[in-house]
Amino acid sequence: MKTACSYAVMHAASLADPAAFWLAQARYLAWHRPPTAALSQDEANGAHRWFAGGTLNTAYLCLDHHVAQGRGPQKALIYDSPVTQTLSTYTYAQLLDLTARFAGGLRELGVGVGDRVIIYMPNLPEAVVAMLACARLGAVHSVVFGGFAPHELAVRIDDAQPKVIVCAAGGKEFDRIIPYKPLVDEALAKATFQPAHVVVLQRGFVTAELQPGRDVDYQELLQAAPVPAVPVPATHPLYILYTSGTTGRPKGVVRDHGGHAVALRFSMEAIYDLAPGEVIFTGSDIGWAVGSSYIVYGPLLRGCTSVLFEGKPVRTPDAGTFWRLVAQHKVNVLFTAPTAIRAIKKEDPEGRLARNYDLSSLRHLFLAGERCDPATFAWAQQVLGVPVVDHWWQTESGWPMLATLVGLEEMPAPRAGSAGFPVPGYDVQILDEEGRPVPAGTTGLVAVKLPLPPGCFPTLWRDEARYHEAYLAPFPGYYLSGDGGYRDAEGYCYIMGRVDDVINVAGHRLSTGEMEEILAAHPAVAECAVLGIADQLRGQVPVGLVVLKDGQAVGEGALEKELVAAVRARIGALACFRQVLVVARLPKTRSGKILRKTLRQLADGEAFALPSTIDDPRILDEIRADFQRRGTGVAFEKVA
């Protein structure tokens, strides 16, 4: 079901007249009041806004509209949870009913237009209902990934100031139960801001204690009378999604109702080539942008069926679980992170488990979250026998910026190592340090010429200044992505990694700056550096290098334990921070800047030129010996 339009023609049209292009796309939605203009500039901050003047409601588009079109009996959501051995389906009509009632319950708790609601739950239908119920009321949800520790949750509570928190009593991994409610209580004890209510979903395998007066049972809220969707301006915030920046303070990426709906609907058709009624399985978490966009909103806006998976790609019960899901639910598009494929490959190198299943429904495997290494790309293509598409995006964009748009005609085929071509709406440019475009084949900073298309973040929550400083100010007229990469002579783009202090651990975006803040707070530590070094499973993992204060007698092993525990307690287990090396000195420039990139290159075994500004090159030999001693990094791990 291809859109009868060539990629090149469509991309050129989207850049030549963005307003006309996106206004035409907006006509596919059931607006309450259609916009008459597409692009405007915000008076307060000068940022671009899409479809000001139009009113709509995203939950209405995801549910009521489909039911009105006769799609009520079609499956909207398939919840498949090997960890709890549950399989349930929700039709569009059922999901609408639950959402309308839960929205009624939230309204009884005082939630209205513009109020924030934090959702701290695993991949559960009740979490999807909570997201859609907020959208229905014009409230602003913020889903926080369950792997974050109470401190991180507290930071988000203080920033978002939610009227209500919706949480699950706990989550389940293949070998253990993870209680969530005690983490919420701990976060609330740390936070300055206090919500009026905490709504708790009890689960069969874990029951949470409820605090009288404040805590409410999720099921009780579902008894409320259903409420209709509240039309909101297109520019009204739909959600806030926190993501790591270069410091300990996360960035609250804001998404609007109108631009988001237009962009996601378009992407489902042009990028993923999915028609209403078809099935997508996105193996991610609703706490990440990928999950929010392609487990929840994208599929529902398009009238597709979305598979909501509570589990891991391996050990639930084996490395064939994704293939089982594809066969059982007749999945047309599978979307996950390269890490998940590497985890499967590690346990089933020959891909034998795939042969146990009928994968004939599958048309494409899409990958994102980190660069897909060519070996993983080739393995997946060979095992699944379908094209593999690596595509690039960020929480900030909310949908892909580079891709192979399999729904368009005359689209060059995907190529291993490349994230493809600029998606319509995105004028992706590679710039040098002065902001000048570089020639093909030259690596530089990846930027997008303004205006950003619909769906991209119009601001950061309560931090307009940071939005400008971090993204727009460095090169006027461009959005700076924070990634480095290049474009080849044929136009294929390659994203090679972050150029800032952000790392990607198993497709999870984390700040090394935040980890350094935690290490530096230890009384024995004089200075430190945290590097993201190459890891065969997770892509990258953090490693800490610390210099002790004079006279400290603490041993490396004991200090490592304390620092590992400190990072786990503050950020969470998902950081996978497990190694600390005590070093005598850190290499610096003459102006005192730690040479983190050089250290990473050393650990990764990459060739590098000795920085001309290095203060004392002998320090690199010392650190090389330390890496060797501990077997740190791919360059040394066999020596350990």
Ligand code: COA
């Ligand atoms: N709630 C609570 N804790 C969580 C969690 C959650 N939702 N998710 C992860 N954790 C914890 C794990 O229990 C683990 O804790 P441990 O150190 O006590 O063992 C830690 O965080 C690290 O988790 P993870 O990286 O998931 O390790 P794993 O060995 O369980 O699984 C993979 C490895 C590769 C299978 C897994 O990381 C994976 O599926 N990655 C794909 C990532 C992905 O989909 N990213 C989405 C971005 S698009």
Ligand code: AMP
């Ligand atoms: P997040 O905001 O968590 O989605 O992380 C965004 C970051 O992940 C980007 O800035 C990139 O560094 C990385 N990333 C995402 N997709 C890709 C990809 N296809 N190729 C390379 N890096 C990617």
